[in-house]
Amino acid sequence: MISFQVPPAIRQVAAAVERAARELMRPAARHFDEHENEVPWDYIPRMQQVLRSFGGLPVAPPPGGDGLHYQRLAHIYEMLAWGDAGLYLCAPRGGLGAAAVAAAGTPQQQEQFLARFRGEQPVFSAMAITEAHAGSDTSAIRTTAVQDGGEWVLNGEKIFVTGGHKALVDTPGFVVVWATLDPALGRRGIHPFVVEAGTPGCSVVKQEKKLGIRASDTATLLLQDCRVPLDNRLGYAESAEGGYQGVLQTFDATRPLVAASALGVARAALEFLRETVEPLRPRSGLPRSRMTNLERELADLEALHRSAWLLVLKAAWSADHRRRNTLEAAMAKVRAGEAVVRITQKAVELLGPLGLSQEHLLEKWFRDAKVNDLYEGTGQINRLIVARQLLGYSRRQLS
Numbered sequence: 001m002i003s004f005q006v007p008p009a010i011r012q013v014a015a016a017v018e019r020a021a022r023e024l025m026r027p028a029a030r031h032f033d034e035h036e037n038e039v040p041w042d043y044i045p046r047m048q049q050v051l052r053s054f055g056g057l058p059v060a061p062p063p064g065g066d067g068l069h070y071q072r073l074a075h076i077y078e079m080l081a082w083g084d085a086g087l088y089l090c091a092p093r094g095g096l097g098a099a100a101v102a103a104a105g106t107p108q109q110q111e112q113f114l115a116r117f118r119g120e121q122p123v124f125s126a127m128a129i130t131e132a133h134a135g136s137d138t139s140a141i142r143t144t145a146v147q148d149g150g151e152w153v154l155n156g157e158k159i160f161v162t163g164g165h166k167a168l169v170d171t172p173g174f175v176v177v178w179a180t181l182d183p184a185l186g187r188r189g190i191h192p193f194v195v196e197a198g199t200p201g202c203s204v205v206k207q208e209k210k211l212g213i214r215a216s217d218t219a220t221l222l223l224q225d226c227r228v229p230l231d232n233r234l235g236y237a238e239s240a241e242g243g244y245q246g247v248l249q250t251f252d253a254t255r256p257l258v259a260a261s262a263l264g265v266a267r268a269a270l271e272f273l274r275e276t277v278e279p280l281r282p283r284s285g286l287p288r289s290r291m292t293n294l295e296r297e298l299a300d301l302e303a304l305h306r307s308a309w310l311l312v313l314k315a316a317w318s319a320d321h322r323r324r325n326t327l328e329a330a331m332a333k334v335r336a337g338e339a340v341v342r343i344t345q346k347a348v349e350l351l352g353p354l355g356l357s358q359e360h361l362l363e364k365w366f367r368d369a370k371v372n373d374l375y376e377g378t379g380q381i382n383r384l385i386v387a388r389q390l391l392g393y394s395r396r397q398l399s
């Protein structure tokens with residue numbers, strides 16, 4: 001049964017994260033927006049301590065858990081992004097690379113690569129799919145993996161890797177790199193490979209300067225005859241073909257969480273809007289014809305935010321109950337990406353100069369919003385997934 005009450009176990013954790021968001025994130029948000037790519041070394045260990053106080057943020061549900069893993073993460077990520085969307089991406093947690101290992105790795109690979117996240121030191125991981133010629137269309141990936149004796153040799157360039165610098169340079173983490181064994185095979189030739197920090201032949205050659213989420217580093221990786229052990233191909237021991245499918249399942253788990261973080265930014269903007277217009281005493285519950293324009297806008301934005309949040313909860317709940325949630329995850333991502341862009345844009349519009357002034361964070365939230373409609377599948381791509389799921393079409397039939 002879905003309950004509309006937040007379980008007490010989640011409420012407690014969310015309250016602790018809210019305190020940390022207020023105390024550690026909000027005060028630092030402007031500084032790291034203005035100092036892109038500066039690593040927040042003061043914030044990272046302090047946030048690590050907070051997260052560890054309730055068991056950290058494990059990427060996969062622990063055995064014998066309480067069945068609330070993804071729902072708990074959704075509430076926590078929403079709250080962290082409410083604190084600051086860029087610093088949320090610098091919070092020490094597994095990240096996308098670890099989520100890929102959890103989804104596609106064998107038990108041995110999970111132990112080998114995920115144990116580091118249980119230690120005292122902050123560690124990061126990242127996932128490198130995108131290339132200059134391959135974004136939404138992953139079949140166009142050109143990074144190659146060639147077997148040479150007991151190793152894979154990787155060659156290629158990956159762009160826009162979130163947390164790539166933190167995973168490879170700042171901490172002893174890893175990046176999961178998608179590469180093809182044979183470009184002629186299209187998607188079937190693509191497999192995920194774990195490249196650990198310090199591996200010769202893998203270097204960070206650039207860090208982007210971006211519109212928003214500037215506290216989060218976004219790296220370009222160069223792989224030049226980069227050698228990794230055969231066992232670093234995820235799922236290798238179990239299946240030669242299963243890697244790609246396995247990593248696609250990563251997105252079913254992570255899209256609801258990205259959607260949750262989008263809604264954290266949206267909530268920050270909505271609260272700021274509400275507080276600022278409070279002296280005008282906006283009313284609610286009236287027929288639309290008797291509302292002022294501001295009241296109508298507020299009511300619409302609240303409804304948009306709440307409906308998107310319900311989709312997130314449904315997608316996370318489905319994941320907790322081990323139900324296939326591809327449809328719900330894509331729907332939540334579409335709706336939340338749309339909601340955060342619309343809510344931040346409307347808040348800026350309704351507040352005029354206050355919305356644009358750097359004395360407040362609203363203009364930053366407006367800039368932080370758009371990426372939610374881009375990474376982990378753009379709005380259009382997630383709509384395609386929804387359509388395929390609803391109409392029963394394959395990728396080939398509808399793309």
Ligand SMILES: Cc1cc2nc3c(=O)[nH]c(=O)nc-3n(C[C@H](O)[C@H](O)[C@H](O)COP(=O)(O)OP(=O)(O)OC[C@H]3O[C@@H](n4cnc5c(N)ncnc54)[C@H](O)[C@@H]3O)c2cc1C
Nearest residue numbers: 127128129130134135136160161162375376378380381399
């Ligand atoms: C800040 C940031 C962080 C990122 N982090 C990561 C990361 O950690 N790892 C990683 O691998 N990538 C990452 N990315 C890359 C991101 O996932 C890609 O930008 C995204 O997948 C889109 O790919 P693209 O930019 O090549 O656009 P394209 O795929 O070229 O798309 C361009 C436009 O066309 C639309 N489009 C494409 N195909 C279709 C279609 N079939 N039907 C309808 N519309 C379509 C898209 O929706 C988009 O609007 C990040 C990007 C940003 C901006």
